[in-house]
Amino acid sequence: MHIRPAREADLPLIIRIERECYPYPWAEVFFQGHLGEKGFMVCEMEGEIAGYIVVGIKIPSLFERLEMRTKVIFGHPIELEERKGHIMNIAVDPQKRARGLGAALLQSGLDYLQEMDGQTAELEVRVSNFNAIRLYQRFGFQIEKRIYQYYHDGEDGYMMCKVLQPTSTQPASES
Numbered sequence: 001m002h003i004r005p006a007r008e009a010d011l012p013l014i015i016r017i018e019r020e021c022y023p024y025p026w027a028e029v030f031f032q033g034h035l036g037e038k039g040f041m042v043c044e045m046e047g048e049i050a051g052y053i054v055v056g057i058k059i060p061s062l063f064e065r066l067e068m069r070t071k072v073i074f075g076h077p078i079e080l081e082e083r084k085g086h087i088m089n090i091a092v093d094p095q096k097r098a099r100g101l102g103a104a105l106l107q108s109g110l111d112y113l114q115e116m117d118g119q120t121a122e123l124e125v126r127v128s129n130f131n132a133i134r135l136y137q138r139f140g141f142q143i144e145k146r147i148y149q150y151y152h153d154g155e156d157g158y159m160m161c162k163v164l165q166p167t168s169t170q171p172a173s174e175s
């Protein structure tokens with residue numbers, strides 16, 4: 001099993017897996033938009049794509065940026081904006097599940113967010129998606145809140161969150 005950045009040639013298989021995994025799959029254009037990003041990774045098994053993950057650092061919303069600017073204008077001390085990592089998508093081919101691939105992809109996604117100085121990692125998951133929720137809990141994610149009718153079909157979602165350990169940039173003390 002091998003995890004590597006996604007390439008354009010992987011898209012047909014990624015899209016097939018996406019359609020088998022989700023009732024409202026991402027359109028191809030969403031995956032295309034993430035090509036070239038290190039947070040878009042695939043897991044290859046015996047030369048075939050078995051799963052993928054898309055993670056990234058969240059860009060503050062227009063509202064959050066306006067709020068920060070307004071605070072600065074009114075003389076509030078500048079707060080360092082929190083670097084929130086987001087797990088946008090993760091899926092494993094239904095034929096290849098329960099072999100640790102989901103866990104390996106999630107670990108690679110979290111490692112990357114940590115490398116990018118992410119302070120937290122968050123995600124949304126259907127309240128009925130017990131397999132995914134268990135996987136996230138095993139990795140230390142906790143349910144932060146329930147989001148009413150988050151999904152197209154009216155199902156609620158959980159927002160789950162995990163604090164990431166800062167990557168140490170300090171050399172180890174010799175004393």
Ligand SMILES: CC(C)(COP(=O)(O)OP(=O)(O)OC[C@H]1O[C@@H](n2cnc3c(N)ncnc32)[C@H](O)[C@@H]1OP(=O)(O)O)[C@@H](O)C(=O)NCCC(=O)NCCS
Binds near residue numbers: 091099101104126138
């Ligand atoms: C969620 C998802 C990515 C998990 O992928 P996966 O490859 O099955 O994940 P893992 O194999 O790492 O873990 C799943 C279970 O298999 C078990 N497992 C791991 N390695 C195993 C092995 N070698 N043999 C048998 N079982 C194993 C794990 O213990 C885990 O069970 P547990 O949670 O009861 O401990 C997958 O179910 C999926 O693609 N779902 C559809 C898309 C989706 O819902 N994504 C999440 C959206 S928020």
